[in-house]
Amino acid sequence: MVNVSSCSTEKQGCVRDAQNFVARYLHHTPLWHSSTLSTLVGRPVFLKMELFQKTGSYKPRGMLWAIQNLSAISRRAGVVTFSAGNAGQGLAWAGMHLDTRTLVIMPSVANQLKIDATRGYGAEVLQHGTPMEAAARCAAIVREQGMTFISSYDDMDVMTGHASLGMEIIADMPDTTDIFLGIGGGGMAGGLVKALDETGSKARLFGVEPEGAAAMSASLIGGAAVQLEAVKTIADGLAAPGAGNSCFELVSRRFEAVLTVPDDAILEAMRLLMTRCKVMAEPAGAAAVAGLLQHARKRKLGDAVICIISGGNVDPSMLRQWL
């Protein structure tokens, strides 16, 4: 489970190397002003439309950089991850473009759209149990088959690749004051910390977790990354089995707060994004907006508030139940 990186994560310029590399494959996603949200919270609010990224989420950013940093031998043996589906698609898409065999272990109840898309990008998909059981099965496969495990969050190379998301935000809006983002295991969060460190940005970071999958909040209370016994939320894209150790280190050092929101607030944010912004965010993609709307009044926000919207992989049959 060890990655060989061509670029130490402490080394100057590594985040920029990753950014340049992923820019060869991925979109620099747009940053939109939202009149509706700005009116609702009384500050200028912008949306980083990462659901328009390849595969519908930010995940291929880190996966591309992590695979790129593997040895040729490891790449020939293939890579594996566990995922509710977005990281799986990210791994599969990156593997397809970097000629690397990919295997994705998904929970048995995974969203069919994500399963089909992951297979469509060339990965083998194995469905198994709960998110925790899928993670355990993934670990067993790594031991037995000699494939390389790439965590979609608790991996320094993955987070360095994910940092490209933050680099785009700061490039487009250098005076960003506040960034709201969903937290699952903490991979995007860690990437954002790396980007702000790299650029010297003073933006405040606010993580948003579903109440039923609040591993990072629990970790901050306990002072160490915790694994959850169960997760229960409609936001499958944020239902990681626990917080990553290295993610926790970065989040606890740099985040202003990690907030929790109930699933109802996430659904309300999805409806708002759909009816007002005309975009189809999945629950994980709407969580940042839910957190902003629920907590904006209690926080002193600045003049350039950003919500990261990732992803957009909604199964129509699930959406029908949510509307």
Add this chain to the structure above:
Amino acid sequence: MVNVSSCSTEKQGCVRDAQNFVARYLHHTPLWHSSTLSTLVGRPVFLKMELFQKTGSYKPRGMLWAIQNLSAISRRAGVVTFSAGNAGQGLAWAGMHLDTRTLVIMPSVANQLKIDATRGYGAEVLQHGTPMEAAARCAAIVREQGMTFISSYDDMDVMTGHASLGMEIIADMPDTTDIFLGIGGGGMAGGLVKALDETGSKARLFGVEPEGAAAMSASLIGGAAVQLEAVKTIADGLAAPGAGNSCFELVSRRFEAVLTVPDDAILEAMRLLMTRCKVMAEPAGAAAVAGLLQHARKRKLGDAVICIISGGNVDPSMLRQWL
């Protein structure tokens, strides 16, 4: 029902005057390449994302220009239109920005989201009967109350304003070969003809109508604009009570074809836009894609095919029934 225009529709430069005027208020909406659609039809396909326009559809383009061209006396007396909701929002939004009182007559079954948004932009909304009955009520109000009627389609100033949509397409992609667009009464269609005339573009135009509201197809067969006895389609945004006379003249002169699609094909196109492009188009906004998918094989298309996606005003409770 007569508009006083400051700029004759035959006059050189009028389309560009309108374009410059609406650009002060509205977005130049993006043109996106769609990998999914390009693969499906075997040609490069681009989407003109007009559902991101103010009010969620192209309608304020023409409404702004039409109101701007009214006399001060007419503007003080107020303007009225009949609409399933998108033209109503467009009129209301334009009136709000040009200090003009607006009244919108909508069918009794109109989408609640559109009613609320129209009122939100400051219009008075009156609901009445079928689309045909709403149109008749609108005509009665004009006679009785002295308000100025602005047809959302059969009006040269409105179409000149709508032409700005086509001007943006040609500016962004001068070598556009084929444009697919939904047709209701024919206002967008007429605007596109004006834009292609103005720019000298040789792009082919393909109109797409729901089978249950195919007024323009019937008009082309009969050789004159027809009114329908009834309309029945999920695409309320294309369910005009008939084809406009001046729209018909422009369409019959310049369009390659007007195609019809069943509601099922429109729903399939909505799902594709939602799951692959992450955007929430209403049925009227998905019709162009439905037409492209259904008819692409029978047509010899070029290397820059465009589908116009307008609008994006979906009522979540209706969406639930459609999924």
